[in-house]
Amino acid sequence: MSDDTAPDENWGQQFDRLPPTTDDRVVEGRPSREEVIDWWDERFGVDPAVFDGYTFWEKGAGKIWAFNGEVVDPIEVEGLGMRILRTRQRHWKPSTNAVQRFCGDATKNVVELSPSEAQAFVDGHDQQLDRWEGDWGYLTAAHEIAGELEPLGVGLYLHGELRSTVPKGRQEDLVKLD
Amino acid sequence: MNPLQRYAPLVDDEEAFFAACERPLPSVVRVNTIKTAVARAREALDDEGVAYEPTDWHPGILKLEDSSPGTNWPYFHGWLHGQEEVSALPAIALDPQPGERVWDTCAAPGSKTTQIAAMMDDEGVLVGNDNNLGRLSALRHNAERLGVTNLVVSNQDARNFSMKPFGERTPEKDGSFEQFDRVLVDAPCSCEGTCRKNPDVLDEWTMNHVKSVAGIQKGILRRAVQVTKAGGTVVYSTCTFAPEENEAVLDFVLDREDCEVVEWDVPDGFETAPGITEWEDDEYDPSVTKARRVYPHHNDTGGFFTAKLEVTA
Numbered sequence: 001m002s003d004d005t006a007p008d009e010n011w012g013q014q015f016d017r018l019p020p021t022t023d024d025r026v027v028e029g030r031p032s033r034e035e036v037i038d039w040w041d042e043r044f045g046v047d048p049a050v051f052d053g054y055t056f057w058e059k060g061a062g063k064i065w066a067f068n069g070e071v072v073d074p075i076e077v078e079g080l081g082m083r084i085l086r087t088r089q090r091h092w093k094p095s096t097n098a099v100q101r102f103c104g105d106a107t108k109n110v111v112e113l114s115p116s117e118a119q120a121f122v123d124g125h126d127q128q129l130d131r132w133e134g135d136w137g138y139l140t141a142a143h144e145i146a147g148e149l150e151p152l153g154v155g156l157y158l159h160g161e162l163r164s165t166v167p168k169g170r171q172e173d174l175v176k177l178d
Numbered sequence: 179m180n181p182l183q184r185y186a187p188l189v190d191d192e193e194a195f196f197a198a199c200e201r202p203l204p205s206v207v208r209v210n211t212i213k214t215a216v217a218r219a220r221e222a223l224d225d226e227g228v229a230y231e232p233t234d235w236h237p238g239i240l241k242l243e244d245s246s247p248g249t250n251w252p253y254f255h256g257w258l259h260g261q262e263e264v265s266a267l268p269a270i271a272l273d274p275q276p277g278e279r280v281w282d283t284c285a286a287p288g289s290k291t292t293q294i295a296a297m298m299d300d301e302g303v304l305v306g307n308d309n310n311l312g313r314l315s316a317l318r319h320n321a322e323r324l325g326v327t328n329l330v331v332s333n334q335d336a337r338n339f340s341m342k343p344f345g346e347r348t349p350e351k352d353g354s355f356e357q358f359d360r361v362l363v364d365a366p367c368s369c370e371g372t373c374r375k376n377p378d379v380l381d382e383w384t385m386n387h388v389k390s391v392a393g394i395q396k397g398i399l400r401r402a403v404q405v406t407k408a409g410g411t412v413v414y415s416t417c418t419f420a421p422e423e424n425e426a427v428l429d430f431v432l433d434r435e436d437c438e439v440v441e442w443d444v445p446d447g448f449e450t451a452p453g454i455t456e457w458e459d460d461e462y463d464p465s466v467t468k469a470r471r472v473y474p475h476h477n478d479t480g481g482f483f484t485a486k487l488e489v490t491a
Contacts, residue, residue: 067330068302071303
């Protein structure tokens with residue numbers, strides 16, 4: 001089936017590997033590996049070396065996955081590593097799971113929440129946060145646990161308000177233990 | 179009939195066996211080393227006032243004293259995963275290494291899959307397959323919460339698993355492969371071993387189901403051996419005591435595929451019994467004694483069966 005698709009189309013049922021750089025780009029609008037790694041560095045200060053072993057893939061328009069291994073390109077499977085980023089829109093949006101996985105040592109745009117703020121954030125509530133004087137946009141929300149800061153997820157900071165983007169399924173994870 | 183009666187002749191202490199099967203199972207969590215260290219996870223549980231006891235044989239597998247501790251930050255962060263103690267055995271027998279290619283044939287909901295990912299340091303190619311799309315979504319959710327990034331999720335019937343998506347027919351392309359280093363077959367089964375968690379399995383048990391599921395098990399294990407490279411490892415596990423689904427399946431596949439049963443290192447302090455060579459009117463290959471049976475009264479766990487095979491050609 002994939003054989004019927006011209007190589008310059010973005011095909012929703014398969015994973016296509018990102019080109020190394022924008023100069024290598026064949027598919028219109030597809031971000032490059034370099035752009036994705038630069039984005040994590042510029043936004044959160046994530047060391048590009050963290051992604052050395054990773055390959056990056058697009059499935060469906062703008063949904064970027066990071067996979068810590070090598071497979072054939074393209075590949076028709078149900079999942080490939082972790083969804084890390086939504087691109088092909090003005091402000092790229094990181095995923096909760098990716099921020100938890102890769103922003104443990106983030107140096108930029110990390111907002112530390114108090115215990116009650118952390119609880120509200122994970123419950124999906126938006127909250128006033130006038131003390132934040134950094135950038136607007138997507139932040140790593142973090143709290144202290146076992147003596148160190150740990151990322152909770154992605155907050156969208158606009159007009160003095162921190163909006164929680166923690167997905168419903170992850171909100172339930174706070175209480176589920178069996 | 180209580181199907182457990184069938185297995186009374188197999189156990190060393192009938193009374194202890196039946197008594198253990200009646201008791202509820204302790205809640206157990208595994209520390210997910212992809213996202214944190216064992217010491218930090220334990221510190222977080224201490225801070226939350228969640229009481230636990232590490233198991234004798236694994237510092238990262240913790241028995242909780244209260245089964246529902248409520249709000250739990252370490253769980254939210256994906257530092258912990260609820261996993262029955264005995265179900266940590268097959269990944270230990272499989273012994274996956276970072277960078278390898280590994281296939282988990284019946285992966286959902288992913289306790290063993292995510293344990294394998296952690297043992298691989300989250301590097302390489304781990305294919306988590308399940309034939310049920312609904313169960314696959316649970317696998318995805320668990321894998322993402324636990325921060326797994328080396329998992330390929332696939333939705334095939336494991337009995338005729340196709341290597342075509344992985345580039346079997348295009349070996350010239352980068353990243354293509356046609357065989358795995360290791361495969362786990364944690365097979366669908368009649369599950370009496372989980373009766374401490376889910377007593378309904380005993381009421382629903384039928385001999386017909388044993389017979390039909392044994393056919394599926396044989397098909398999956400054969401395919402697993404076929405797609406594993408020579409010298410590679412296949413682990414076969416179930417949570418049933420039924421010899422028809424355990425030793426008989428091994429015996430069937432030993433006759434038809436290039437593989438042999440090998441010993442595996444059971445963790446110190448974990449009691450097991452050897453696989454059996456005779457059951458009702460059947461006899462099995464003597465090498466199936468290298469497989470390990472786990473009865474609930476041995477270590478206060480569920481029941482389990484784990485065999486390690488080496489692929490010879």
